[in-house]
Amino acid sequence: MPISSLVLTLEGSAEQRAAVLATLARDTRITVGEPQAGRWLPVVTDTATLEEGASLAESLRELPGVQLLDVVLVDFSEGAR
Amino acid sequence: MERRDFLKSTALAAATLAASRLAYGQERAAVAPSGAERKGSGLSWQKAPCRFCGTGCHVQVGVEGGKVVAIAGDQQAEVNKGLLCMKGYHVGLALYGGDRLTQPLLRKGDKQVPISWEEAINIIARRILQDPKGFGLYGSGQWTIPEGYAATKLVKGGLGSHQIDANARLCMSSAVTGFLATYGVDEPAGCYDDLDTCDVLIMWGNNPAEMHPVLFSRVIDRRSRGEKVTLIDIGTRKTRTSTFCDHVLRFKPNTDLAIACGIAHLLVENGTWNREFVEAHCAFRAPSEPATLQGKAISFEEYRKLLAPYTPAHVEQLSGVSQKDLRMLAELFGRKELRITSLWCMGVNQHTRGTAMNSLLHGLHLLSGHFGRPGDAPTSLTGQPSACGTVREVGTLAQALPGGRSVTSAEHRQQMEELWNLPAGRISDKIGYHAVQMWERFSTPKEKGGDIHTLWVQVTNPAQTLPNRHKLVDPSRTLPDKFLIVSDAYPTATTRIADLVLPSAMWVEKNGMVGNSERRTQQWFKMVNPPGQARDDAWQLIAVAHRLFELGFEGMKDREGRFLFEVKKDGRPVPIWDFARYYDVNVDAHLFEEYRKSTRLKHKDLAPYEEYVKARGLRWPVVQQPDGSWRETRFRFAEFDDPYVAKGRGIQFYHSTSHDDRAQIWFAPYEPPPESPDGEFPFWLCTGRVIEHWHSGTMTMRIPQLQHAMPQAYVELNRADARRLGVGNGDQVTVETRRGSLDLPVWVGGRGEPPEGSLFVPFFDERLLINMLTLDEYDPFSKQPDYKKCAARVRRREAREAKG
Numbered sequence A: 001m002p003i004s005s006l007v008l009t010l011e012g013s014a015e016q017r018a019a020v021l022a023t024l025a026r027d028t029r030i031t032v033g034e035p036q037a038g039r040w041l042p043v044v045t046d047t048a049t050l051e052e053g054a055s056l057a058e059s060l061r062e063l064p065g066v067q068l069l070d071v072v073l074v075d076f077s078e079g080a081r
Numbered sequence B: 001m002e003r004r005d006f007l008k009s010t011a012l013a014a015a016t017l018a019a020s021r022l023a024y025g026q027e028r029a030a031v032a033p034s035g036a037e038r039k040g041s042g043l044s045w046q047k048a049p050c051r052f053c054g055t056g057c058h059v060q061v062g063v064e065g066g067k068v069v070a071i072a073g074d075q076q077a078e079v080n081k082g083l084l085c086m087k088g089y090h091v092g093l094a095l096y097g098g099d100r101l102t103q104p105l106l107r108k109g110d111k112q113v114p115i116s117w118e119e120a121i122n123i124i125a126r127r128i129l130q131d132p133k134g135f136g137l138y139g140s141g142q143w144t145i146p147e148g149y150a151a152t153k154l155v156k157g158g159l160g161s162h163q164i165d166a167n168a169r170l171c172m173s174s175a176v177t178g179f180l181a182t183y184g185v186d187e188p189a190g191c192y193d194d195l196d197t198c199d200v201l202i203m204w205g206n207n208p209a210e211m212h213p214v215l216f217s218r219v220i221d222r223r224s225r226g227e228k229v230t231l232i233d234i235g236t237r238k239t240r241t242s243t244f245c246d247h248v249l250r251f252k253p254n255t256d257l258a259i260a261c262g263i264a265h266l267l268v269e270n271g272t273w274n275r276e277f278v279e280a281h282c283a284f285r286a287p288s289e290p291a292t293l294q295g296k297a298i299s300f301e302e303y304r305k306l307l308a309p310y311t312p313a314h315v316e317q318l319s320g321v322s323q324k325d326l327r328m329l330a331e332l333f334g335r336k337e338l339r340i341t342s343l344w345c346m347g348v349n350q351h352t353r354g355t356a357m358n359s360l361l362h363g364l365h366l367l368s369g370h371f372g373r374p375g376d377a378p379t380s381l382t383g384q385p386s387a388c389g390t391v392r393e394v395g396t397l398a399q400a401l402p403g404g405r406s407v408t409s410a411e412h413r414q415q416m417e418e419l420w421n422l423p424a425g426r427i428s429d430k431i432g433y434h435a436v437q438m439w440e441r442f443s444t445p446k447e448k449g450g451d452i453h454t455l456w457v458q459v460t461n462p463a464q465t466l467p468n469r470h471k472l473v474d475p476s477r478t479l480p481d482k483f484l485i486v487s488d489a490y491p492t493a494t495t496r497i498a499d500l501v502l503p504s505a506m507w508v509e510k511n512g513m514v515g516n517s518e519r520r521t522q523q524w525f526k527m528v529n530p531p532g533q534a535r536d537d538a539w540q541l542i543a544v545a546h547r548l549f550e551l552g553f554e555g556m557k558d559r560e561g562r563f564l565f566e567v568k569k570d571g572r573p574v575p576i577w578d579f580a581r582y583y584d585v586n587v588d589a590h591l592f593e594e595y596r597k598s599t600r601l602k603h604k605d606l607a608p609y610e611e612y613v614k615a616r617g618l619r620w621p622v623v624q625q626p627d628g629s630w631r632e633t634r635f636r637f638a639e640f641d642d643p644y645v646a647k648g649r650g651i652q653f654y655h656s657t658s659h660d661d662r663a664q665i666w667f668a669p670y671e672p673p674p675e676s677p678d679g680e681f682p683f684w685l686c687t688g689r690v691i692e693h694w695h696s697g698t699m700t701m702r703i704p705q706l707q708h709a710m711p712q713a714y715v716e717l718n719r720a721d722a723r724r725l726g727v728g729n730g731d732q733v734t735v736e737t738r739r740g741s742l743d744l745p746v747w748v749g750g751r752g753e754p755p756e757g758s759l760f761v762p763f764f765d766e767r768l769l770i771n772m773l774t775l776d777e778y779d780p781f782s783k784q785p786d787y788k789k790c791a792a793r794v795r796r797r798e799a800r801e802a803k804g
C-alpha cells in the first residue's frame, strides 16, 4: 500500500482552487493538508499499488486548476514490489 | 500509532514542509526532519544524491530489513529543497528489477555461461598482458568520482597509455572545449542560485522541463510566487518547456550560430554592448588556420567586421527566426539592469559546431556584461550525475589527466607521476583515442589498423548510445581477435553482445561520490548489499590491477615496487582486492583523498572527504577558512565570492588563455551541417530523451511506473506531415537514413511537436535503436558527435507490412 506526499501548485483563481479542493475531497485515497499561502497544497495519496499511485498523481497533474505537481516522498515498503 | 498512520503523518508533514518552502521561499521553511528524527518507524534514513540526472538532487533513502523501501526528497538539499521529479521518487526501485546480473558470464559459442570472479579477473589480466597498449577502458559520467579516479590511474598511471574515454564525450565534451576556449578552464562560473535571481532565462536548444525538471520547477515556482521571470525558448521543436515560455523561437537546425552572431552584431551596431566590462576583462578571438582551440587574437574592429554579414535580415533568412525576435533578444542583452541566465545542454553540445556554439554563448554574456552577478550567467548543464565530477574533473578522457591537467603537458605528466609515485616517463605523452575513434579501432581488423583488441565498458551502454552502431560496434562482434568486457547491473544491448559480463553493484549498494552541473561534489555511504555476486566497479578495477601486479607487470608498481592502489590501515596494507576485505576500509575515502591533492592546480579545490559526509554537497573551489571551516564558492571569477580573485579586481579570469586575466569573446561563423535534408531524405531527424527514462532505459524501463508511463519509443511528427503521409497516432512508419532504418509508431500532438519537415525519436528504448540511424560526424575540437540532426525519410507502413 504505497503512500506518496505531493504538493499541488494551484492556479490563481479562487473558483478553480475551490473546484480542485472539492475534487480531492471526493477521493478517499487522498488526504489534504493545510494550504500554504492559499496556493500550495500538501496532499498524501494512499493507493493499492504504485501504478495506481502514479496514475492518480498523473490525473491530479492534469486536473484543471492544477498548475504544477511536485512529488516529495514515495513509500513503497508494503506490497509494492 | 499504527505504522501506517505513522507513515501517513510523516508523509503529510513532508508535503506541508515542502509546500511551505514553495509558498514562502526557503528562508521561511522549518528545519527539515533529519534521518535520526525519522527513526522509530522501523526505517532508517540516510542521504544520497539521486542516481539519475546531472541536476544532482538529494534524496533521503529509507532502508528496512536490508532493502530500500522508501524515497523522500531531502529537505536539507539546496538543489531540490525536498522535491523530486518522477524519476527521482522512483529511484529506489531501480535496484529491484527482476533480472539483475548476479554472476560473471563468459561467452562460449552463442551462450554466456557463469564463471567465477577469479576466472573473470584472470581473463581480463591476460588480455591486458597480451598487449597493454591495445586495451581500452570506456566509462561514463555515471562512474563515481573514486571509480573514475581508479580507472584513470589504472590506464594512465599503470598501463602507460591513455586509451580511456567516457560516454560523456557524447554529451558534454563540447561544453568543455567551449569553457577552455573562453576562460582557459572548464566548468560554469555560476550555479543554480542564478535561477533564483535571474530576470530572464534563455534556454538554447534545451528542454529542462523534461531533462532537469527540478531545476525548471525552481523557476516556475518563482513565477507562482508572483515574481516576474521572462522565459525564452530557442529551439528546433516544441517541448514541454516551450509551453511555459513567454517567447518561443524556432530555428532551422544548425543555424543557432547565426542567431548568436546576429545578436552580437546588433549589440555592436547599436552600441549596447558593455564597453566597460569588455575593455576591463575581455579580448577577442576568431578561428585560426590551421584550426586550434585557442584560435587567433583579433581586435574589436576585426570582430565587428566579421559580424557585419549577420544582419537581422540575413540571420532571419538563414535561421527562420524573425528580425523582430532577434531584435528583442539583442534588446534584452543590451539592458544592463537585467539579470540574464542562459541554459543549454545537449542541443548545443551534440553539434558538429558544438565548441563554436558554446564559445559564442559565453561571448554574448561577456560582450553584454551579463556575467559575474547572481542571475547573470552563461550556464551549460550536464546530463549525467557525475559528468562534471568524474569525467571532467578527474579527467577520464583520452587527452586529460586529473585536476584539469593535459596529457600533452610535460609539467602536468610529471606532477601526476609525483602524486602517484611513478618512475619518470611512465605517463605517456600520446593522447589516446576519443570515443568514436576507440570504437572504430575496435571494430576494425588488426591488419587494417584496428589496434584496440580489448574494450572494457563500465556503467554505460554503448551498443545503444553510440551513433551509427553498424559501423562503430557491430563489426567487432565478428572479428576473431576482439574481446568486449561489460560491467553492468542489468542485461543491456551491450552486455548481450559481450564476451565477458561482470555484475555490478549500483547506487546505494556501494559507497559513492559524484559531482553535478554546478560544481557540487556529493557523497553517500553504502546502505544495502548488492545481489548475488554483484560487486563495486572500483573493486573490479583494483582486482584486475592487483592480478597484474601479482603477475609481475611493472606498470602496477610504484617507484618502490609497491602496489599502485595500496591502502593501509593501522600502518598495514589491507588486501582490498579480496572483495571480502574491500569494506574493511573506506576505499572511496582513500581514493578521494589522494585525488583531491591534484585539484588545486586549476583552483578546483576539494575539501576533505569528511566535509562531504556532513554536507548535501559542496561547490568547488572549497577553501579552508582561518577558523578551520571549509567554504564553498558559488560564483567563480567574481571577487565578492571567489577567494581566488585578487582584491580590488572585481572580475578576474585567472586561467585566461591569453595570460592577462581576460576571457575570450569568440567570433565563429555559421556553416552548413555535414548532412542536410534533400530530395531523397527530406526530413531532419533529431534524437533525445524523455522525462520518464534515464538515458538508455536500463534502470527506468525496469521501474514499472516509469515503464508504463512511457512504454516504448516513437517518432514525433508534425500534424501537417502526418496528414500528408496519411498517418495518425499509433500508426507504424519506417524512418530511414543513409545508415539504417527503423519501424516506429507515430505520435502526433503529444508533449512535443517538431516543425514541418522534422522528426524526433527518443533513444531510451533498446528494442527500437535509433542510433542505428544517427550520424557519426563530430565536432573537430571536442570530438562529440551530432545526434541532433541528420537527413531522414519516413514512409507509412501498410497494415500487411506492419504485421509482418
Ligand code: SF4
Residues within 6 Å of the ligand: B050, B051, B052, B053, B054, B055, B056, B057, B080, B083, B084, B085, B086, B087, B088, B089, B211, B212, B213, B214, B215
Ligand atoms: S531532476 Fe534529476 S536528479 Fe532530480 S530527482 Fe529528477 S532525475 Fe533525480
